[in-house]
Amino acid sequence: TRTPVNVTVTGAAGQIGYALLFRIASGHLLGPDVPVRLRLLEIPQAVKAAEGTAMELDDCAFPLLSGIDITDDAKTAFDGVNVALLVGARPRTKGMERGDLLEANGGIFKPQGEAINAGAADDVRVLVVGNPANTNALIAQQHAPDVPAERFTAMTRLDHNRALSQLAKKLGVSVTDIKKLTIWGNHSATQYPDLFHAEVNGQVAAEAVNDQAWLENEFIPTVAKRGAAIIEARGASSAASAANAAIDHVHDWVNGTAEGDWVSMAIPSDGSYGVPEGLISSFPVTVTDGEYSIVQGLEIDDFSRARIDASVAELVEERDAVKALGLI
Numbered sequence: 001t002r003t004p005v006n007v008t009v010t011g012a013a014g015q016i017g018y019a020l021l022f023r024i025a026s027g028h029l030l031g032p033d034v035p036v037r038l039r040l041l042e043i044p045q046a047v048k049a050a051e052g053t054a055m056e057l058d059d060c061a062f063p064l065l066s067g068i069d070i071t072d073d074a075k076t077a078f079d080g081v082n083v084a085l086l087v088g089a090r091p092r093t094k095g096m097e098r099g100d101l102l103e104a105n106g107g108i109f110k111p112q113g114e115a116i117n118a119g120a121a122d123d124v125r126v127l128v129v130g131n132p133a134n135t136n137a138l139i140a141q142q143h144a145p146d147v148p149a150e151r152f153t154a155m156t157r158l159d160h161n162r163a164l165s166q167l168a169k170k171l172g173v174s175v176t177d178i179k180k181l182t183i184w185g186n187h188s189a190t191q192y193p194d195l196f197h198a199e200v201n202g203q204v205a206a207e208a209v210n211d212q213a214w215l216e217n218e219f220i221p222t223v224a225k226r227g228a229a230i231i232e233a234r235g236a237s238s239a240a241s242a243a244n245a246a247i248d249h250v251h252d253w254v255n256g257t258a259e260g261d262w263v264s265m266a267i268p269s270d271g272s273y274g275v276p277e278g279l280i281s282s283f284p285v286t287v288t289d290g291e292y293s294i295v296q297g298l299e300i301d302d303f304s305r306a307r308i309d310a311s312v313a314e315l316v317e318e319r320d321a322v323k324a325l326g327l328i
């Protein structure tokens with residue numbers, strides 16, 4: 001039997017945590033033959049709720065779940081961690097300025113980065129879900145100097161999946177008919193879902209759509225503002241779909257992407273496509289043998305260039321703001 005993989009989930013008692021933990025424990029994160037040991041990190045007030053979720057996990061009798069630890073101490077939570085899902089974050093509340101938001105999240109992601117640096121396993125992979133995800137990932141990464149920088153990633157897979165679904169609906173095709181879709185930039189309203197390199201049954205998606213007005217005025221805003229639309233309709237933010245995207249992100253990072261396709265991940269830039277080196281920005285990536293690489297050689301036209309640049313400019317601003325606050 002294989003040794004269990006240590007998976008740490010922060011914000012485990014939150015709504016994404018509730019949707020995520022059962023799928024990790026049932027084998028969807030890493031694969032149907034990989035046992036997992038769960039570590040749940042919560043703030044002290046939410047430890048009891050996390051214990052309740054752990055009772056339910058017990059009650060599922062998942063064959064692959066070899067144990068659950070619950071803690072409010074980051075050092076304990078990340079000791080020996082192989083996969084870290086950083087979900088817990090400080091949400092923006094009414095009247096909160098961006099500086100306050102970044103500062104509050106710095107207070108979470110700095111110590112978590114330090115704890116990962118101190119105790120994580122050599123092969124640790126980190127996915128940041130908690131918003132502002134790209135910049136929170138950068139903060140954690142900057143406090144983990146002994147961990148290879150590329151192990152810190154942020155989630156744009158929910159945006160990717162939303163874009164797949166919107167495009168499939170528009171064209172009356174199955175999501176499996178669509179390949180090579182890309183989300184570029186920040187996980188925010190400035191993100192750019194790119195249909196100029198996506199393919200639908202082999203045809204360029206933008207050509208298959210053949211409706212620039214729809215692309216600009218419907219598709220891009222619908223994908224970028226989907227989170228707000230979910231809150232409006234559901235009275236709560238995306239949870240199951242966010243958990244599903246986190247599963248997809250880590251699953252593909254560990255197990256690889258399909259031949260002839262790619263996925264979107266926010267990863268530290270190596271300077272590709274003019275994105276300043278070190279920024280954690282979303283790119284098209286393929287994964288082989290557990291290592292991702294940015295798809296190279298795509299031609300970027302003026303329309304795409306302007307949108308990528310706008311989102312990247314926002315990431316630069318966020319980085320400069322956390323620098324100015326002394327958080328990195």
Ligand code: NAI
Binds near residue numbers: 108
């Ligand atoms: P939630 O408020 O239901 O749960 C968050 C949990 O994190 C709470 O239980 C809280 O106690 C915990 N927490 C707060 N600080 C913590 C700390 N320092 N250590 C450990 N746990 C801590 O929120 P929900 O809906 O689960 O969302 C979590 C985050 O995910 C939010 O920041 C949200 O904006 C973000 N999100 C990101 C998406 C993406 O596509 N990247 C999509 C949807 C949500």
